[in-house]
Amino acid sequence: MNELKIKSSSDDYVVLTRESKAVPDPGVWGMLRTTVVAIPIGFITVFKHLFRKSVTIEYPFKKRPMFPRFRGLHYLERYEDGTERCVCCGLCAAACPADAIYMEPMENDKGERLAKVYEINMIRCIFCGFCEEACPEEAIFLGQEYEFAADSRDAFIYGKEKLLVTHPRPETTLKQMWRKVRRAF
């Protein structure tokens, strides 16, 4: 019934037709039944929704709380004493599938290695969090922030001054737990 039939209506081209209809014709009585039974039910259902509470979160005024492991804007962490954690090892850049991280190393007066330039291109970044996972020093994290729209492409290249936190952030318990899990391996 439902097979394609090839009917050549002229020598130049071939017409493909399906023998059966996809939807059977409801006929006059079927249509009448729809009109009398199905449509009023639909109307009542829709009317009930008029009195339901709206599910809209009015965004710029109210914000949806983010999940603790939400991957938002990156930040570079410091030690408790204020020195930078990042040693500019480049593992994050190596892990980055989007090739979004660029860095140049330098040494401070104590001979410790740290990043002179550390840039993340936020337009290239896909917020996968691989940098966070790759980092041996637990220096880079993906935070909760997601509103960082800008009006020029250059403004999306975030340097150290934007990424580095000024004070070490209090770590969430979940993050501490996660760190323990990771240390174990």
Add this chain to the structure above:
Amino acid sequence: MEYLEFTIIALIKVVVIVIAVLTGCAYLTLAERRIVALFQQRVGPNLAGPFGLLQPMADAVKMIFKEDIRPAQAEGWFYNLAPVITFLPALLIFTVIPFGDTITLFGYETDMILSDMNIGVLFFFAVTSLSIYGILLAGWSSGSKYSLMGGLRASAQMISYEVAYGLSLVGVLLLAQTLSLQELVAQQDGFWGMYVWKQPLGFMIFFICAVAETNRSPFDLAEAESELVAGFHTEYSSMRFGTFFIGEYAAMIGVGAIATTIFFGGWRAPFEFLEFIPPILWFASKVAVFMFIYIWLRATLPRFRYDQLMNFGWKMLFPLALLNTMVTAGVRLWLK
């Protein structure tokens, strides 16, 4: 002197009606967006002014200042004419609609109706069918396939519905023995005097056809966003598009007003003890109920398929309207 006063009073009426209808259209767009939002458990536009009441102004300003893009293949001045042709008939409907009882204006008694034609109903039919030409012209002159499809659909739809549309009112006219809307209102005494009780089938058919006539969902085949981008007004932008839009809403209000007048007693209060409420409020609230039903329809029903529409029009509405007319005529003859 007579002429001068007549002209002045008529001009005042025209201005008042046009302003009222345009304001009504503007707020109907807002109401539609808010109510559809409620049906879908959203909020709708609520930021411009209190409860979003200034949204129509914002929309109007936006429309006027948008760039008026004109496709290179648009067909001469038909392209410019089309929105006006859709818009004007919608406004013309209000010529024959009675809004209230006789009032005294500058010492002259005058009815709250622009022109009490004795062929009001006929005029209404003549005028509403005109707006389809605007849609056809728009579809044809845009030089776009989508628009052309939209225009063709609109014309086919019009042909399938116009017959049932006209026949649906014949029942009422047979009972009323008049074509004047003013007299139709006068005949409907109280709640049980409304013609909707005598002609329920006629009313149903009229309303369905009216929805089709105004190209509203579920009969919005001519614009069918999901299939034809925006149908006949795909290529229109700026205020030209706005004119189509206002035309559609004005036609909705106009049809609602006609349905109110013919089937629901127009401006008259349904019960005697409610007569202290001014007629214009009665009229407005009855029309508002119709507008709500329009919006409810839009939120509920999916769009008809092209062939379903034809089937529905020719195989259901037309025979039913015919049956309604015959039965009414028979009963009328028998009772006489």
